[in-house]
Amino acid sequence: MESGKITPVQMALLLYAVITPTAVLLVPGAIARHAKQDMWLSPFWASLIGFLTVYIVVQLHRLYPHKTLIQYSTDIAGTFVGKMVGLIFILSHLHGAGLVIRAYAEFIVGHFLLHTPLSFVMGTMGVVCAVAVRSGIDVLGRLAQILVPVVMIWFVIIVLLLLPDMDLGNILPVLEDGIWPSVKGSIILQGWFSQCVFMSFLLPYMTNRDDGQKWGNIAVIFIIMTLLATNLMTLFVLGNIAEDFLYPVMGAVRYTSIADFLEHVEVIVMAFWVVGAFLKIAVFFYAVVVSLAQWIGMSEYKPLVFPVGFMLFFVSIWAARDVVELGRFVGTVNAFYILFTETIIPLLLLLIAKWQKRAAFSGQNGK
Numbered sequence: 232m233e234s235g236k237i238t239p240v241q242m243a244l245l246l247y248a249v250i251t252p253t254a255v256l257l258v259p260g261a262i263a264r265h266a267k268q269d270m271w272l273s274p275f276w277a278s279l280i281g282f283l284t285v286y287i288v289v290q291l292h293r294l295y296p297h298k299t300l301i302q303y304s305t306d307i308a309g310t311f312v313g314k315m316v317g318l319i320f321i322l323s324h325l326h327g328a329g330l331v332i333r334a335y336a337e338f339i340v341g342h343f344l345l346h347t348p349l350s351f352v353m354g355t356m357g358v359v360c361a362v363a364v365r366s367g368i369d370v371l372g373r374l375a376q377i378l379v380p381v382v383m384i385w386f387v388i389i390v391l392l393l394l395p396d397m398d399l400g401n402i403l404p405v406l407e408d409g410i411w412p413s414v415k416g417s418i419i420l421q422g423w424f425s426q427c428v429f430m431s432f433l434l435p436y437m438t439n440r441d442d443g444q445k446w447g448n449i450a451v452i453f454i455i456m457t458l459l460a461t462n463l464m465t466l467f468v469l470g471n472i473a474e475d476f477l478y479p480v481m482g483a484v485r486y487t488s489i490a491d492f493l494e495h496v497e498v499i500v501m502a503f504w505v506v507g508a509f510l511k512i513a514v515f516f517y518a519v520v521v522s523l524a525q526w527i528g529m530s531e532y533k534p535l536v537f538p539v540g541f542m543l544f545f546v547s548i549w550a551a552r553d554v555v556e557l558g559r560f561v562g563t564v565n566a567f568y569i570l571f572t573e574t575i576i577p578l579l580l581l582l583i584a585k586w587q588k589r590a591a592f593s594g595q596n597g598k
Contacts, residue, residue: 233435233521233532235369239442242433243450244375249514250281250454252507253331254423255386256338256478256500258458259465261562263474266416268402270466270473274458276417278451280574281424285447287577288430292443294584300431300577301525307584314526316576321522323572325539327426328515329546330557330565332356335508336547337554342481343501353547360513361540364520365533368436371513378506385503386457389484390464396483397467419562420458422569427451428577432518477558516543 237245262270288300295303300320305313336352344352363371406413427447434443461480465473468483476482484497520539524532551557 233368235367235372236436236438237368237372237433238438239446241372241376242430242437242443243446243453244379245371245433245510245514246427246430246447246450247453247457248375248379248507248510249426249429250423251457252382252504252511253334254420254454254458255461255507256480256504257334257558257561258420258423259462259479260474260476261419261558262416262462263465263479264416264562265419266413267407267471267474268404268466269406269413270416271402271459271462272410272413273417273420274455274462276414277420277424278455280421280570281427281451281454282448284425284427284574284577285430285444285451287574287581288428288434289444289447291577291581291584292431292434292440294588296440297435299435299521299525300428300580301522303584304580307580307587316580317522317526319572319576321519321526323568324515324519324522325543325546326550327569328512328519328543329550330561331508331512331515332543332547333550334557334561335504335512337557338478338504339501341554342478342497350544350548354544356509356512357540357544357547360509360516361536363509363513364516365536368433368517371510371517374513375510378510382503382506383457385499386460389480389499389503390460393464393468393483397464398470399467401466401470402463419566422566422573424451424454425569425573428573429514429518431577432514432521477554516540519543 259270262273266273291300291303295306298306301317304316304320307313308316332353335356336349339352340347340349363374427450430443430447434440437443465479465483469476469479473479473482481497481500484500516536516539520532520535523535523539524530529535551560
């Protein structure tokens with residue numbers, strides 16, 4: 232199915248790319264509506280789901296070390312139920328990839344390429360991702376190793392440029408209404424951390440699989456740091472109006488003006504978004520084609536890449552009528568939907584697998 236290999240660091244970078252780009256751009260405004268000035272605390276509560284999901288995936292991988300989530304679902308739940316579980320993952324990841332493509336295109340067309348057809352922006356990104364996916368997991372790993380550090384540097388530059396416009400007093404009063412608002416805001420973000428389940432499709436191809444949990448947790452820690460910095464930056468610059476923005480980071484960056492010379496640095500956000508969206512879509516895309524190939528019993532996933540890419544184009548059109556509906560879905564239903572498919576179902580599979588192993592061990596001792 233896959234002859235390429237990735238290092239533990241590349242796995243962590245791919246995991247970082249799966250969660251961070253869309254979370255940075257779309258989530259702060261939705262969190263601010265619930266958590267207000269305590270929005271900076273929400274990533275900490277949401278990260279508990281990330282650490283839990285990493286633990287679940289690693290434990291399942293240790294029980295079935297050479298298989299992905301699609302393959303060991305049938306081993307754990309039986310052929311019929313396992314196939315249904317696999318179909319749920321395929322459809323949810325297909326839908327997720329379509330949502331990311333649509334969100335990417337809406338942002339680019341809405342802010343930069345105002346007269347470019349939405350379908351053209353979505354189609355070109357789909358083609359580029361298809362070529363990357365068809366090249367194999369090792370190519371995706373190398374791309375992440377090159378591009379993610381560049382994106383991190385861009386992010387640090389944005390934060391530094393906004394320092395003169397920050398008002399640290401916007402964080403006060405801390406916990407004015409107790410801890411609940413920040414916990415409520417974290418519910419939206421939990422869905423993003425649930426996407427650590429994509430480790431299931433990366434661990435079988437790691438050069439040192441024993442380091443999976445260590446580097447998965449490191450990825451979660453870096454994601455927390457990035458989201459903490461994003462929420463603080465948004466809060467310090469925009470204050471209590473952050474909740475009124477669909478893309479608060481873009482709203483904050485437009486305040487940048489240094490000596491009437493360095494302005495319009497929102498192009499950095501566009502570059503951040505293009506690179507991050509490309510890696511995220513590519514990982515989703517890869518998971519879909521590998522899952523589908525394993526689900527129908529194919530020995531090779533590459534023949535499915537372009538047909539699935541064609542399907543993704545139509546899913547991205549169908550995903551939402553406009554950017555307002557897309558934002559409403561991301562800020563409400565999406566969190567519970569992803570949490571159920573990406574964390575709850577794998578947790579149930581792990582519990583069943585542990586019970587089966589214990590029952591089999593007890594049976595052998597009884598004999």
